[in-house]
Amino acid sequence: MINLNGTLINNLDANLTFENRAFKYGDALFETLKITDSKIHFLEDHYFRLMASMRMLRMEIPLNFTMEFFEEEILKTVKANNLTDSRVRCTVYRVDGGLYNPASNKIEYLVEAKELILNLKNDYTIELFKDYYVYSGILSTVKTTNKIINVLAAIFAEENELDNCVLLNEKRNIVEVLNGTIFLVFGNTIKTPAISQGCIKGIIRKKIIEIILNNTTYTLEETEISPFELQKADEVFITNAIIGIQPVNFYKKMVYKTAVSNEIKNMLDKLI
Structure with missing residues (x-):
């Protein structure tokens, strides 16, 4: 299951159009987060880095996009995939429309959660x-x-x-x-x-x-x-x-x- 703008859907049912700006122009940001025992590591740091980056790229930050909302959407996605330890990617991108100059600075988001696999090596x-x-x-x-x-x-x-x-x-x-x-x-x-x-x-x-x-x-x-x-x-x-x-x-x-x-x-x- 993935979380597309707050709605949990099957991975195969995700519908990103050919106008998606992350696809067409790389007009997107992402955060990779580590969750163990259903707790997000350094949540506050990830959230404020994302907010600062969105402001730098002149994306419009929704009023409800608080740190509590960010945490809730991540943990909702982790729970939907029956995980407690997971690797989560949260991608934020500008809505469809426009060429280099976007039609709007409003954003959408996608949250993915996968099993946490650590591959630390002794011969790196x-x-x-x-x-x-x-x-x-x-x-x-x-x-x-x-x-x-x-x-x-x-x-x-x-x-x-x-x-x-x-x-x-x-x-x-x-x-x-x-x-x-x-x-x-x-x-x-x-x-x-x-x-x-x-x-x-x-x-x-x-x-x-x-x-x-x-x-x-x-x-x-x-x-x-x-x-x-x-x-x-x-x-x-x-x-x-x-x-x-x-x-x-x-x-x-x-x-x-x-x-x-x-x-x-x-x-x-x-x-x-």
Whole structure:
């Protein structure tokens, strides 16, 4: 079952027209949320990021689209699929009509819930994706459905038997990985690409930054990161809303440690 504008319907009965703006122009946003024991992880952060993104894209936010409404629609969808632990995607898109200039700024939404499957690995391998680059403008920080670079990077990863790829911006600096953010550990210093580099304003990224800033053991740097620093780092880990933290084990000839990654993962688990 899916939730289309508040109505629960069978997946096969969903009716999105050929005028759908998410399909025609990528005129849509989405949030991926993790639910365990029927509780949404970091609900408030996801909600306010979605609201900020909708305002940035000049979408009209309905008066009833409160955080309570957002939570209710998600949990209604999870329950309809007989799930307690699930991966939920909420997509918000402008209503049909118009060419580049939309006929209306009103929105519709679609909520999907699937079984939560975690695939954490102990031999995680990454590589640079250099075929195309992420532009380091502010729109790249918004989670829109325009993800063609991520799609191509995922195909590249599969063709080369990799677990993930590191995306670069037009300045050839590290931005993120194809499905999350990235952190590099150098002793007691932990670096992550600054938002100005074009990375998504990740929810788990935000939480890990808070954890590091509140821990006197480590120093955080949000900065430009050259790909060459991957070969100097002691550890590398990636993050997203579903996996939390995934330590990276291999990059080219590098074999990374995982002690700090696992320590921060434990801190994140306690926060959750």
